[in-house]
Amino acid sequence: MREEADILIRKIIVLDPADSKVLHDVDIAIRGGKIAKIGSEIKMDAAEEIEGEGKIAIPGLVDAHTHVFQIFLRGALSLRELQTHPVWLRVLIPFEAELTREEARISAELACINMIKKGITAFADAGGPYPEILAKVATEAGLRGLVTHSTMDAGPENYRRTARMNRELVLKYGKGRVRGCYSIRQIMTSTDIQIDETFRYSREDDALVHMHLSEEVSEIQHSLSRWGLRPIEFLHNKGYLNSKVVAAHCAFLTSLEIQQLSQTGATVVHCPTISMLYMNFPRIPELVAAGVNVALGSDGGSYRPLDLFLEMNVMISGLTGYYGTPYHDFNIIAPLTALRMATYNGAKMFGDGLGRIKEDHVADITIVDIRRPHLMPLHDPTLLPLYATGEDVTDLIVDGRILMRNRKVLTLDEEKIIQESREAQPQILDKIKSVSKHH
Ligand SMILES: [Zn+2]
Structure with a gap:
């Protein structure tokens, strides 16, 4: 036989x-x-x-940093609004908080079908208002995923989410294909208690901590005046940096911080388009040379079509232009290195035995x-x-x-998702307008 x-x-x-x-x-x-x-x-x-x-x-391509609940912001924010600081606290998070459960479900379905049609097999959401809705949709869609609450305990009351809420997710989903993880939306909106608790739980439960880290100058200034240390130095001093940390952006790094990321095995997620448009040209070639596990992220589908091939191209061109062209050195990020970042390096978040086309x-x-x-x-x-x-x-x-x-998605109904997204558009636009006005 x-x-x-x-x-x-x-x-x-x-x-x-x-x-x-x-x-x-x-x-x-x-x-x-x-x-x-x-x-x-x-x-x-x-x-x-x-x-x-x-x-x-x-x-399979891995989007190691995304925002499923921001996809409905497509085409709604002007370049000027995006420049008003800080856009995440002023518009993005208030918008997420305004979504109804039904809108969140449509948003999650739209993001999942968008990912599947662009070749993405796994994602790590940075944290939104309804991680359990995303977990349900991603499970039905058949994707591999990490979900978490948008964790912040300082700042406006209606956005507050705590490490304890994430613990429920982590314990509920275990090590399944879709699982929960811990997160810190940003150090500026987290108390010391919350930060301590997050890393304690992460150690106890062997679960990841997804963060936005070293993404803006005001965050560095905040960290320096709060602890006398830059964000990564602070985490390193506390003993919190380890292979369970997934740090998005890391746009503002000193050489010492690069060393600390490399020694501790933390993952850095580079989101090329957003980084080069709104942050800077981060020190990715140095991170790669230092042996840091650098993965690739889209930062969500609100600014661009959620396409990791596009992100690879932006990264290769952008970093070569910045770090290589002035020195006639075009070997800054090889295409195969970019592809490894978009696959194998991101897949490490889900454990061993992923991210390869290899037997077993x-x-x-x-x-x-x-x-x-x-x-x-x-x-x-x-x-x-x-x-x-x-x-x-x-x-x-x-x-x-x-x-x-x-190109036909077998697990989600594309026509229905497009239809529901179109129907939701007017009320979504009202929400965006009211949020932009009030903040
Ligand atoms: Zn982000």
């Missing part, structure tokens, strides 16, 4: 950035959520077959069609990130389950 697989992908190119390997014309057999075998002309029967001819398989690893796979005018001929497949967009993704597999087949 022939061996059986759940899914067999035929004759595909495999690009696994964690070991810079390219395999041509191989088959991938998936069984029980894992990659059972990779090889040429695998003799197995399978319930599902995917024709891989003219396609590239990469490990979890089957989270993004399949890209390269038989397209803008991808023809792709002589060197490792340069894929320079040419592809999320729209070139045809199939998506998470945990050995097909979520999208030939």
Whole structure:
């Protein structure tokens, strides 16, 4: 009797950035959520077959820092509003707080289908008003995800969320495909008690802490006057920096802080578009050289189409322009390094055995069609990130389950989500207007 697989992908190119390997014309057999075998002309029967001819398989893309409950802000904030400081406290968080549960559900569905159609298999939400709604939607969608409350205990009363509320999420979801984590929205809106409690729980429960960290000058100034230390120095001195910390942005770093991030194994999430538009050109090449685990994030879909291929391109061009061009050095961030950040480095948040296309690893796979005018001929497949967009993704597999087949999403109703989003638009716009006026 022939061996059986759940899914067999035929004759595909495999690009696994964690070991810079390219395999041509191989088959991938998936069984029980894992990659059972990779090889040429695998003799197995399978319930599902995917024709891989003219396609590239990469490990599933991981959006390591997103804001699912801000997606309805698309096209609503003017450039001037975005420049008024601090936009997150003035507009973004008050807007999130105004969402009804129903609007939050539509927002979560829209974000999830947006992610699937751009080839994203896993995400880490930075914290919103209804993490349990997001967890439900993401579970149904089949995505891998991290959810958390928008944790802050200083600042306006109606936005307050505490570490204890996150503990409920962490314990409820355990180590499932969708799980809870701790978070600190920002140190400026957290008391010392909250910060201490968050890191104590994180240690006790072996759960991540997702933070916005070193993202603006006022935060550095706040930290210096509050503790006499910069934010990362403070966390390091307290013994809080470790491999459980996921720190978004890290745009303002000293060399000492780079060292501290590297020694402690914390993950830094670079969100290229937002960083270069509203923060600066962070010291990503130095972080990478220092061995820091740098992952890639979109910072949510409110400013851009939520496409990690776009983010990889912005990063490569932006950082090369800033750090390389003046010195005629174009090897600042290689495309394969960018792809590793967008896959393997982010997947580490979910534990071992992810982020690779390798036997015995979890089957989270993004399949890209390269038989397209803008991808023809792709002589060197490792340069894929320079040419592809999320729209070139045809199939998506998470945990050995097909979520999208030939660009049709199987787990969510695309037509219904678009319709409901359109219907919600007028009331959403009213909310945005009232929030921008009052803050
Ligand atoms: Zn953010």
